[in-house]
Amino acid sequence: MTVNGRFLVVVSVLEGRHFPKRSQHQLLIETKFDGENLGTDPVQHSTSPVFNTELAWELNKKALHQHRLQRTPLKLQCYAVNVAMKTREMIGYIMLDLRMASQPVDSPAKCPVPSKWYPLLSCKYQQMKPAIKVAISLEVDNKHTDSSSKVVPQKVEEKSHFESQSKLxxxxxxxxxxxxxxxxxxxxxxxxxxxxxxxxxxxxxxxxxxxxxxxxxxxxxxxxxxxxxxxxxxxxxxxxxxxxxxxxxxxxxxxxxxxxxxxxxxxxxxxxxxxxxxxxxxxxxxxxxxxxxxxxxxxxxxxxxxxxxxxxxxxxxxxxxxxxxxxxxxxxxxxxxxxxxxxxxxxxxxxxxxxxxxxxxxxxxxxxxxxxxxxxxxxxxxIMDEESETHKKPKKEQTRKEKKNQKKPKHTSSPAKKSPKTNVVPELSSTSDTSKQSTVHDNHHYSFSIDLRSIKDVDTPSVANIYLRYSYLFFGSSSPIQTHPPVEVKRQTEVLLPHSFCAFDFATTHQKLTQTFLRVPLLIEVWHRDKTAKDVLLGIAKINLSHILNAEKARVVNSSSGDYVGWRQISSSNVIVESINQQPKAVAELLVVLGLEDYGPIGTHQIVVPASESQDISSTESSIPPPKKPDPRETQEYKAAMELEMWKEQQAGEFECQLKEKELTYMQTLAEEWKKRDKDRESIVKKKIEEYVQLENQLRLALADIQKRENQLAANEGEVARLKADMQREQQQQLMELKEMSRRMKEDCVHQIEVEKSKVKLLEDEKHRLADQLDEAHRKLQQKDTEFMEYKGQVTSKPEVMLQSEINLLTLEKVEFERKLESLTKSKIHYKQQWGRALKELARLKQKEQVEAKARLKRQQQELEHMRVRYLAAEEKEVVKSERIQLEEIKEELKKLKQHDASHNATPTKPVELVHMPSQQEPQQLQQNTMLEEHIARLTEERDTLLRTGVYTHQDRIISELDKQIRQAITQTVT
CATH class of the missing domain: 2.60.40.150 (C2 domain)
Structure with missing residues (x-):
């Protein structure tokens, strides 16, 4: 690993195979990764092209980790490039997984990268099945290592080292x-x-x-x-x-x-x-x-x-x-x-x-x-091995088990007890001639019980007659189990299901039992029985039987002997019944109780006849002399039949005893369950009594608190009454004060009114005085207006004033003319633009008409050429026909000349002249054809000249007339 954590994803495209050979074509491989598109150099499109090209992308550690988490693929697309046409077509692609890249090393030369042949997917050459040899690897990018970079802390290096070592x-x-x-x-x-x-x-x-x-x-x-x-x-x-x-x-x-x-x-x-x-x-x-x-x-x-x-x-x-x-x-x-x-x-x-x-x-x-x-x-x-073993069992054993299962009742359980005469003998023990001994079996005797207790929350608009139905082939019963009779269930109610308990006795291995319970669920169908129509399937409840394997185990003890018999596991659950529509929904809820009892390995029943008894029987038979007439009761067959009948009666008695013991066991189990439930009820009652006592104590405390609150409330009421009296007294005092205040305010208002009246009287006097002054001012204003009108009449009669008025009128006219000039200028510019657009449109229309005229001219030339070809063909045909006629005439003349020569020995002068007579008519025919062609060419040129002007079209009368004359001339030429 490098300090800066930069890598190179290198894809080596080595060579190809099974490609078809195509001339003027080259092969090119391109791929896009991390936003960068790279490609190989073009090579010849041969059967085994050699690329020998490496495509590399530079990534940091974070980007590389992100691409690996997202499983980013590398898609190598192969193209066939046409050198002459400069086009290319994709002929297939290859998908590479980045996680297939080898571990990055500092020196890749020391560790060769493994390569692999990849067939082209969606290939254009399906019959050839081409493939490309490609190798993908990760290399450390040494170009970006910086010696001056800081050393990463040791914890980060250890973490990155741990992650890198854990990925491979x-x-x-x-x-x-x-x-x-x-x-x-x-x-x-x-x-x-x-x-x-x-x-x-x-x-x-x-x-x-x-x-x-x-x-x-x-x-x-x-x-x-x-x-x-x-x-x-x-x-x-x-x-x-x-x-x-x-x-x-x-x-x-x-x-x-x-x-x-x-x-x-x-x-x-x-x-x-x-x-x-x-x-x-x-x-x-x-x-x-x-x-x-x-x-x-x-x-x-x-x-x-x-x-x-x-x-x-x-x-x-x-x-x-x-x-x-x-x-x-x-x-x-x-x-x-x-x-x-x-x-x-x-x-x-x-x-x-x-x-x-x-x-x-x-x-x-x-x-x-x-x-x-x-x-x-x-x-x-x-599972597969056990299924194969079940198919390999003998037919007799299968039929015996089927008969045994048919004899079992559906709604009762009968756990088998070990017979007193059952002996389990080890495999290495010796056997005698007088006793038959059994072998060890791995099968266990199981009893599985299904109790469908109740159903509730049935999603039905009306009353439904509900019954349940199920079957589980593993228990040995192929016929379905059904609850009877149907019960009426209303909406939002819970109803107990009668006769819903069923137990199954079967023998199998624990391995197969566990695997079957894990693989095959129990499907319970919920049906509605209608008296007028067929039964309707409301829904199916799916129960996973594997939950009972995780339930708590309890010992099963024989009530009579007190011996340990086996284990019992009980599991109860509420199961949702879902509808069978495309969008399933809950239509009901079942309470199901499942029980599993394991009675241990199954032994084989055998009859052991002691050796002493056989010796006694043989000695007794030897001591009695044989009678003269043999009694059929003394024969061995009769004795064997009697022993068989006695053994059957003994087995029937034992079976009845087993049934009674089983009944006692179930009754004891029910009694224990009833006692357990009684204890549960007693504990619940005790708990409820304790809760009631606690509630009673809380009620007493609450009553004492309420009494205390009542006393406090009475005291508060007295305080409220005292406060009410004080408030009424204060209210009366405030009312008296308000009355006195209103009286004083009335007196003040009367005095204020008298003062205002005196002020109003003074204001009216001042108003009359001001009105007189206003009349005097109006009179003076009228006098001044009269004097002003006289002065204005004197001034308007002067020439300067008249000149000034004329100047004002001219100024207004000038402004009006300037406005009109500006509007005309704008209209001129607008019309110029319209004229320019009209000229452009006219030029475009002319150009379009010229293009159409050229197209029509070209089409007419093609038609003319076609007619010319037809004319030449017809002319050639007429020439051939005329020559054939001339040849026939020459033959006739030759025949006549031969006859004439034979009779008169004359010279063939006249036939020679006849032979050359048709040749004198050929220049006339050629001259006439030449004149017609010149006439057709002149008419065509006139028509095309008129069409090129753009004024005439093919629909005009003159053009139609010229076309008619051209066709007539061509017809004459052909004839």
Missing amino acids: ASLNETEGIFQIGPVESCQELFHLSVTVAFATNLAQLIPTSKEFSSRDGNIFFFYYSLLGHDVTNEPFKDLLSPNFASERASVKIRSSLEALNIYFQENPKLQVHLCHGNQSLGSSDIPLAALLSPLINRVPTVVEGSFQLHPPKLTSVSAGKVPTVGVSVMMRRDEIPIQPEEVLNPATTSSPHQTPVKDEQEKVVPQPASPESAQMNTDISS
């Missing part, structure tokens, strides 16, 4: 262990295993252009990369029903939880591919983040399920037939075993070069006692 997994070949993180701080051991168990609907991944069948010998397999190592499972040929052994690949890892967290952030998914040769038909991503659950410190963590396979291209997949692959990924600490009797595979530790190791057809050992660990350690491979 290195193999320790001496110990056969993968190291993730620094060795000095990561010393915890973990086991990581991946199992590919099964696959379904793989035929949906086959492209429509290809057809694969099992007869063609095609090989398919699953591939994935585990810590950088390629792992493939057993190949198979049939995609319709893939049959391959479930294989587990396991590795040993030395690391820590912090380093594993960083590694899984860099590699969050495991990609499993379905391959055919070197082609991937589909892939599925398995998330690995859940492996680092906090439960890993106590139990192994498992990520498993059926994951969908996605094709590389967008191919159509039919609905309901999604291709899937069953994968299980498990991680555990070294100190936490998977199973109680786990034996480590020697291949995981002996040979370091064989990691990861594949355990083909791995056998399943018993699960641990803890239900939590059993739930976490479920393996898909064991």
Whole structure:
């Protein structure tokens, strides 16, 4: 690592193969990354082009980490460049993952970078299947190292070193262990295993252009990369029903939880591919983040399920037939075993070069006692193995179990007790001829009970007749279980369900029981029975039976003998019933109580006949002499039949005893449950009494407080009365004061009015005096106006005044003329602009008309040329016809001359003249054709001249007349 943390992402484009050879074409590869577009030099488009070009991008440490977290792809686009046309077309592309780059080193020359062939995706040359050899690596950018830069603190260097060491997994070949993180701080051991168990609907991944069948010998397999190592499972040929052994690949890892967290952030998914040769038909991503659950410190963590396979291209997949692959990924600490009797595979530790190791057809050992660990350690491979084992059982055993299941009642439970004559004998013990001994079985006797207690909150507009229905094939009953009769349920009410308890007795292994409960939920259908129509399915409740495995265990004790019989687990829960519409919603709520009883391993019933009894019987038979007439009752067959009947009666009695014991057990269980509930009720009553006593004490304290408050209130009321009297007294005193004040104010107002009246009288006198003065002023003003009018008449009669008035009039006219001149100037400018636009429009129209005239002229020339060609063809035809006629005439003349020569021996002078007679008419025909062509050319030129002027068009009469004359002349020429 460098101080400044700058790197170079280097993509080496080396060479190509399987390209078609194209002349005048070159190959070019371009890619865009981190906002920068780089490309190789163009090379010849040959079958094996050689590029030998490195494309490098400079990144800092933060940007590189961000690109890795975002999984930024590098898309290399390949172009074919046409050298002559200067065009290019994309023929395909390659997708590179930045996380595939090798660890950055200071000297890349010492560590060669691995290269790989990548086929072109969406390639234009599908038949050739071209590929390009590319290598991607990270290099330290030494150009930007600064010797004067400050030293990074040691903690930051240690953290960056820890992160860089935790992002990659290195193999320790001496110990056969993968190291993730620094060795000095990561010393915890973990086991990581991946199992590919099964696959379904793989035929949906086959492209429509290809057809694969099992007869063609095609090989398919699953591939994935585990810590950088390629792992493939057993190949198979049939995609319709893939049959391959479930294989587990396991590795040993030395690391820590912090380093594993960083590694899984860099590699969050495991990609499993379905391959055919070197082609991937589909892939599925398995998330690995859940492996680092906090439960890993106590139990192994498992990520498993059926994951969908996605094709590389967008191919159509039919609905309901999604291709899937069953994968299980498990991680555990070294100190936490998977199973109680786990034996480590020697291949995981002996040979370091064989990691990861594949355990083909791995056998399943018993699960641990803890239900939590059993739930976490479920393996898909064991499911497939057990299912295959069930199919391999003999038919007799299956039919015997079916008959046994048919005899069992649906709504009763009968846990089997061990027979007094049942002996479990070890495998190494010796056997005698007089006794039959049983073998050890791993199957346990289970009893599973389902009690549907009540239903409430039914979402129905009216009263509904509800009954429940379910079936679970694992319990051995194929017919559905149904509650009877239907109960009426109203909205927002809770109703108890009658006859809803059902128990199932069956035998299986704990492994298969756990896996079935984890995989297959119990589906309870809620139906509404209508008297006039068919039953309506309101909704389905989905119950996960695996919850009962985590319930608390209680011992089951025989009531008669007090011996320990088995374990019992009870789980109760409220389950939501969801509708079956496209948008499911809660339509009801069920109270369900589940019970599971384990009565331990199942033994085999056997009849043991002691040797002494057999000897006594044989000695007795030997001592009695045989009768003359043999009695049929004394035969061995009769005795064997009698013993068989006695054994049947004994077994029937034992079965009745077992039923009675079971009934007593259930009655005792019910009594214990009733006592337990009575104790619970007593404790609740005691608790309620204590609460009532506390409430009574609180009530007494509250009453005392209320009495105290009443006394305080009475005292407060007396105080309020005293304050009220004081306020009334103060109010009367203030009222008297107000009356006295109003009287004084009235006297003051009267005096003020008298003073104002005297003032008004004085003001009126002053008003009369001022009115007289105003009249005098008006009189003087009228006199002054008269004098002014006389003076004005004298002044207007003078010549200076008249001249001044004329000047004013001329000034007004001047202003008016200037305004008109300005408006005319503006109008002139506007008209100039309009005229310029009109000229431009006229020029444009002229140019357009000229273009159209040229086009029409060109079209007419083409028509003329076509007519000329037709004319020449017709003329040639007429010439050929005339020559043929002349040839016939010459033949006739020759024939006549031969006849004449034979008869009269005359010279062939006349035929020679006849032969040359047609040649004298040819100049006349040619001269006439020449004149017609000149006439056509003159008419065409006149028409084109008129059209070029722009005044005439093809629709004008003169142009139409000229066209008519041209056609007539051409017709004459042809004829």
